[in-house]
Amino acid sequence: MRKFLLSLLALFIGGTLSAQQALWSGSELTSPEIHPDRRVTFRIAAPGAERVELMGDFLPTQKVVTPQGEFDRPGVATLSLNSDGVWEFTTEPLTSDLYAYTFYVDGIKTIDLSHVYLIRDIASLANYFIVEGGAGNNYVVKDVPHGTVSRLWYPSPTLGCQRRMTIYTPPGYEAGNKRYPVLYLLHGMGGDEEAWLGLGRAAQILDNLIARGEAEPMIVVFPNGNTDLQSAPGESKEGLYKPTTRLPRTMDGSYEESFPDIMRYVEQHYRTIRKAEGRAVAGLSMGGFHAMHISRLYPDCFDYVGLFSSAVGRERPGIATYQEIPATLREQMRQKPALYWIACGNNDFLWEENLRYRTQLDEMGFPYTFHESEGGHTWSNWRDYLTLFLPMLFR
Amino acid sequence: MRKFLLSLLALFIGGTLSAQQALWSGSELTSPEIHPDRRVTFRIAAPGAERVELMGDFLPTQKVVTPQGEFDRPGVATLSLNSDGVWEFTTEPLTSDLYAYTFYVDGIKTIDLSHVYLIRDIASLANYFIVEGGAGNNYVVKDVPHGTVSRLWYPSPTLGCQRRMTIYTPPGYEAGNKRYPVLYLLHGMGGDEEAWLGLGRAAQILDNLIARGEAEPMIVVFPNGNTDLQSAPGESKEGLYKPTTRLPRTMDGSYEESFPDIMRYVEQHYRTIRKAEGRAVAGLSMGGFHAMHISRLYPDCFDYVGLFSSAVGRERPGIATYQEIPATLREQMRQKPALYWIACGNNDFLWEENLRYRTQLDEMGFPYTFHESEGGHTWSNWRDYLTLFLPMLFR
Numbered sequence: 001m002r003k004f005l006l007s008l009l010a011l012f013i014g015g016t017l018s019a020q021q022a023l024w025s026g027s028e029l030t031s032p033e034i035h036p037d038r039r040v041t042f043r044i045a046a047p048g049a050e051r052v053e054l055m056g057d058f059l060p061t062q063k064v065v066t067p068q069g070e071f072d073r074p075g076v077a078t079l080s081l082n083s084d085g086v087w088e089f090t091t092e093p094l095t096s097d098l099y100a101y102t103f104y105v106d107g108i109k110t111i112d113l114s115h116v117y118l119i120r121d122i123a124s125l126a127n128y129f130i131v132e133g134g135a136g137n138n139y140v141v142k143d144v145p146h147g148t149v150s151r152l153w154y155p156s157p158t159l160g161c162q163r164r165m166t167i168y169t170p171p172g173y174e175a176g177n178k179r180y181p182v183l184y185l186l187h188g189m190g191g192d193e194e195a196w197l198g199l200g201r202a203a204q205i206l207d208n209l210i211a212r213g214e215a216e217p218m219i220v221v222f223p224n225g226n227t228d229l230q231s232a233p234g235e236s237k238e239g240l241y242k243p244t245t246r247l248p249r250t251m252d253g254s255y256e257e258s259f260p261d262i263m264r265y266v267e268q269h270y271r272t273i274r275k276a277e278g279r280a281v282a283g284l285s286m287g288g289f290h291a292m293h294i295s296r297l298y299p300d301c302f303d304y305v306g307l308f309s310s311a312v313g314r315e316r317p318g319i320a321t322y323q324e325i326p327a328t329l330r331e332q333m334r335q336k337p338a339l340y341w342i343a344c345g346n347n348d349f350l351w352e353e354n355l356r357y358r359t360q361l362d363e364m365g366f367p368y369t370f371h372e373s374e375g376g377h378t379w380s381n382w383r384d385y386l387t388l389f390l391p392m393l394f395r
Numbered sequence: 396m397r398k399f400l401l402s403l404l405a406l407f408i409g410g411t412l413s414a415q416q417a418l419w420s421g422s423e424l425t426s427p428e429i430h431p432d433r434r435v436t437f438r439i440a441a442p443g444a445e446r447v448e449l450m451g452d453f454l455p456t457q458k459v460v461t462p463q464g465e466f467d468r469p470g471v472a473t474l475s476l477n478s479d480g481v482w483e484f485t486t487e488p489l490t491s492d493l494y495a496y497t498f499y500v501d502g503i504k505t506i507d508l509s510h511v512y513l514i515r516d517i518a519s520l521a522n523y524f525i526v527e528g529g530a531g532n533n534y535v536v537k538d539v540p541h542g543t544v545s546r547l548w549y550p551s552p553t554l555g556c557q558r559r560m561t562i563y564t565p566p567g568y569e570a571g572n573k574r575y576p577v578l579y580l581l582h583g584m585g586g587d588e589e590a591w592l593g594l595g596r597a598a599q600i601l602d603n604l605i606a607r608g609e610a611e612p613m614i615v616v617f618p619n620g621n622t623d624l625q626s627a628p629g630e631s632k633e634g635l636y637k638p639t640t641r642l643p644r645t646m647d648g649s650y651e652e653s654f655p656d657i658m659r660y661v662e663q664h665y666r667t668i669r670k671a672e673g674r675a676v677a678g679l680s681m682g683g684f685h686a687m688h689i690s691r692l693y694p695d696c697f698d699y700v701g702l703f704s705s706a707v708g709r710e711r712p713g714i715a716t717y718q719e720i721p722a723t724l725r726e727q728m729r730q731k732p733a734l735y736w737i738a739c740g741n742n743d744f745l746w747e748e749n750l751r752y753r754t755q756l757d758e759m760g761f762p763y764t765f766h767e768s769e770g771g772h773t774w775s776n777w778r779d780y781l782t783l784f785l786p787m788l789f790r
Contacts, residue, residue, distance in 0.1 A: 030637065046503050105500070106444070108443075108444070109508055113505070113519070114637070116515050116520055116638060118513060118520065125506075129635060130634070130635065141631055141632055141634070143632040145548070146548045146557070148548075150546075151544050151545075153541045162541070174547070175664075234511075234512055236536055237535075237536055240523075240525065242509070242510070242511075269570075
């Protein structure tokens with residue numbers, strides 16, 4: 001047995017030491033360490049460093065003033081050096097959620113290489129972890145049936161190209177012949193067809209809610225809402241380019257006009273319920289803007305609409321897609337959607353914009369449900385909104 | 396227009412500055428910069444650092460001696476500080492391939508945060524980039540039809556659990572009713588159902604070879620070969636655990652014995668060609684060990700076998716699965732497989748083991764094709780072997 005283990009070890013080390021797989025082996029440290037009382041300890045070995053800091057969205061935020069207004073940025077904590085050359089910091093007990101962080105070693109940003117779980121948000125990378133015991137319970141993978149997540153390409157005749165999307169099919173989809181309702185779930189500015197699956201934890205939320213009978217089994221489609229791009233960075237012929245803060249091609253009508261291409265592909269290739277009662281559209285921020293317009297432009301298509309922290313008040317004079325808003329909203333109202341759900345954080349920079357949109361709907365007599373939350377324009381809110389929204393669909 | 400752009404900018408900045416999405420914005424630097432002559436420049440801003448190094452598999456390797464033998468580890472280069480506080484290093488012209496690297500700032504390993512393209516290899520993270528102009532042309536996403544990549548869970552009655560696998564279906568699969576051949580492509584020790592899709596670039600290689608007519612359109616299944624685990628790290632109920640160098644549960648017969656569970660699921664849920672001429676099995680390192688045993692244990696199942704840098708010579712006394720090897724190989728030989736392809740680098744620590752296996756086959760008169768390459772136990776070789784192997788299948 002000992003000889004076998006040695007031979008196995010040689011195979012393993014042979015692989016990891018070899019030229020390609022490299023000696024960039026993982027760290028021995030445990031970081032982050034989530035304690036039973038929900039305090040979290042971070043560790044990084046940097047014996048020669050003079051100052052090590054941690055930036056995380058679980059630390060008290062700092063106000064930042066920019067020409068565009070005042071915003072919260074994540075807080076910073078200073079780590080302490082212990083006798084082993086390891087810098088450490090332990091938080092207060094955290095509320096259950098998914099959190100992100102990075103280190104700064106002598107002012108140079110780095111990630112925690114003791115923890116291989118990273119997420120890209122637009123052009124930046126951060127580590128993430130999940131504190132269980134509350135909302136976070138829906139974000140972890142549980143021992144429940146799992147849906148299938150597929151990345152595929154569909155033709156968009158309207159845009160004249162192939163584009164990538166992600167699709168979640170619920171547990172049991174492959175085994176049967178049943179038809180399922182479909183939610184189109186749209187990302188925000190800078191996001192792409194991966195955003196809701198990454199920081200949004202949509203697949204885990206769906207698996208967990210469906211397993212508990214709190215959401216109907218459904219297909220969820222995650223398209224790419226930037227019509228300048230075919231896909232998320234690195235997944236198209238543009239190669240491994242640097243994602244920048246380049247503004248997306250959006251709010252020019254092209255996404256809304258080409259949206260039927262997405263629906264056509266999904267309805268042709270998946271066992272969907274092809275009527276309004278089997279369709280929902282929702283989005284966050286820019287995706288909420290899209291969901292608002294798509295649902296009024298195709299008013300007989302969607303019985304369920306969700307606008308999460310949405311940019312619902314943008315006027316676009318001169319673009320045909322965005323004219324006749326009151327008339328099309330009235331037409332949508334006549335179709336009596338089963339749910340028109342608006343959610344916003346009372347600290348969101350779009351809060352006032354959402355209140356103005358509510359006034360517009362109120363004046364028309366357009367029925368909707370409003371959900372006010374704490375906090376601002378954050379993934380924490382969007383995961384929460386999704387968790388609240390899903391149980392209201394298709395039942 | 397200016398007002399619209401400002402409003403869009405506010406939306407974008409609002410999102411990125413907000414608590415959750417953070418001010419951990421990307422770097423302004425371009426790194427790596429791939430020059431037309433295939434030299435590559437790396438940059439990192441670290442004005443206060445004393446020494447910045449780069450470890451990459453494109454640098455001359457260093458010899459490392461361990462109790463298990465002598466291995467190559469990636470080379471290290473020292474960066475120079477320019478007047479802007481940016482450390483830089485430019486390579487010699489590189490051979491076209493996919494490469495990985497990390498930085499060391501004053502001895503502390505960090506990744507290149509100017510470049511969001513990262514890959515996890517077992518317990519370590521590294522940046523990667525692709526130099527085009529040769530083999531690398533097959534590893535980039537081209538403007539060709541793309542297959543669909545799905546992550547799904549299948550039941551394994553033999554192991555008594557649900558397990559995760561990745562499946563590639565070729566372009567056109569969804570649109571038609573055609574049946575396709577299937578390649579089962581197995582990973583090495585420490586790998587999982589994501590390995591061939593990550594450093595292996597299997598989806599890109601398949602898309603590109605199929606587009607040029609050099610490979611038949613086929614389904615490719617990437618199972619998880621460690622029967623101790625249900626999935627890749629972070630994708631199971633074990634949570635965001637630290638992948639360690641814990642040895643996998645392997646070579647105890649359980650994977651080979653439970654392999655029919657995988658085939659059954661695939662053949663029930665995909666339009667496959669359900670006979671030997673429509674099936675191939677191949678793997679790298681430990682996956683080659685698996686492919687060798689699976690193909691002889693189910694000798695009428697696979698017409699095509701690929702053993703890439705394989706651990707083909709391991710004896711496992713006392714385990715029924717690994718007894719009767721000559722007899723089962725003779726049975727496999729009687730089935731006249733269309734291709735039994737063995738590839739190994741002449742610098743691989745398994746080179747001698749592969750030569751001994753060849754001798755064993757020669758003595759039996761078992762026909763096979765041997766491909767000798769330069770280099771060792773590397774992803775560079777495995778991508779290359781896959782590129783050579785695919786065109787020989789199913790035609």
